[in-house]
Amino acid sequence: MKKYIIIPILLIAVTAFSQYKPKKTGGIYRTGKDKIDKGWYFGLGATYMFAYNTETAELDSTDALNNTYKTKYSADPNGKFGLYAEIGKFKMNNKRFINYTDFGLAYKWFRGGEDYTSESYQNTTLLATTAAEGSYGDHLISGHFNAGYRYDASDKMFYVNGLGLNLDYAFIKGRTPTPAIPTLDYEDGPSDILGEVHYFFGMGFKTGRMIIMPILETPILALYPFNHIKSTHPYFNSRARPFIIRVRFMFLKKGSKSCPAVSGNPFGVDYGNGVK
Numbered sequence: 001m002k003k004y005i006i007i008p009i010l011l012i013a014v015t016a017f018s019q020y021k022p023k024k025t026g027g028i029y030r031t032g033k034d035k036i037d038k039g040w041y042f043g044l045g046a047t048y049m050f051a052y053n054t055e056t057a058e059l060d061s062t063d064a065l066n067n068t069y070k071t072k073y074s075a076d077p078n079g080k081f082g083l084y085a086e087i088g089k090f091k092m093n094n095k096r097f098i099n100y101t102d103f104g105l106a107y108k109w110f111r112g113g114e115d116y117t118s119e120s121y122q123n124t125t126l127l128a129t130t131a132a133e134g135s136y137g138d139h140l141i142s143g144h145f146n147a148g149y150r151y152d153a154s155d156k157m158f159y160v161n162g163l164g165l166n167l168d169y170a171f172i173k174g175r176t177p178t179p180a181i182p183t184l185d186y187e188d189g190p191s192d193i194l195g196e197v198h199y200f201f202g203m204g205f206k207t208g209r210m211i212i213m214p215i216l217e218t219p220i221l222a223l224y225p226f227n228h229i230k231s232t233h234p235y236f237n238s239r240a241r242p243f244i245i246r247v248r249f250m251f252l253k254k255g256s257k258s259c260p261a262v263s264g265n266p267f268g269v270d271y272g273n274g275v276k
Contacts, residue, residue, distance in 0.1 A: 035257035037092040041102070045084045045246020049112035051077035052232065052239050057183040070121045073181040075114050075237035082109030082137070084246050092150055100150040100160050106142040108168065114236045116178035134178035134236050136189060142168040146200060161201040168194040178236045187234040195224035196231065208260055211250040218243050
């Protein structure tokens with residue numbers, strides 16, 4: 001029961017934190033006389049499970065007649081693309097260190113597979129071969145909070161990078177497992193609930209009141225479950241690293257510092273003869 005209330009509690013806390021408005025006299029998020037850029041965003045993109053190297057193992061034995069028996073195992077993981085979508089709010093100011101924050105909800109689809117083979121030998125004679133193809137496709141709902149540093153390359157372009165927290169819940173799990181290699185740690189997949197620290201990097205392009213920002217993200221530290229801080233996800237006999245690539249469309253709230261100025265004659269009407 002506890003796992004079903006963790007995500008709502010986190011989202012409520014993040015929302016409350018983001019809406020907190022300290023006094024103008026201090027605080028890292030104070031506004032004072034400083035203008036800020038803020039608004040809401042949505043993003044679309046893809047996930048990719050970057051598979052690690054092929055896992056191999058051998059088991060040897062000898063009987064009383066001095067016959068040797070050997071079994072060779074191989075697990076070759078492969079990554080696949082999945083869908084990603086997000087929605088949330090952002091804030092950018094002119095602080096020296098942390099000048100970018102955002103929070104929101106996301107949908108993630110992690111996909112991949114594993115090709116398994118085993119070969120059994122007596123002396124040098126091949127006795128049997130087993131082959132299996134495993135696959136997985138997990139659908140997750142995720143809450144995230146990001147904070148980082150934004151560098152303005154020009155009036156129309158900026159870079160941003162930083163760290164974030166994500167809490168994911170796998171509400172649908174589709175897994176076709178492979179046989180286990182005896183010498184390896186075998187898991188049919190990661191925990192239903194994942195808490196991670198991730199790194200993100202983005203490039204923002206300002207176009208009027210909209211900012212278009214491609215972003216790359218990957219986890220760097222596992223918080224829950226705390227499995228020796230590994231930031232990769234276990235599937236069957238191997239592991240894979242999630243990468244998220246998306247394009248975020250950010251809409252500036254009216255009055256933001258980057259909103260284009262409104263001219264005195266916004267409709268461009270020519271009155272003629274200098275009459276206005």
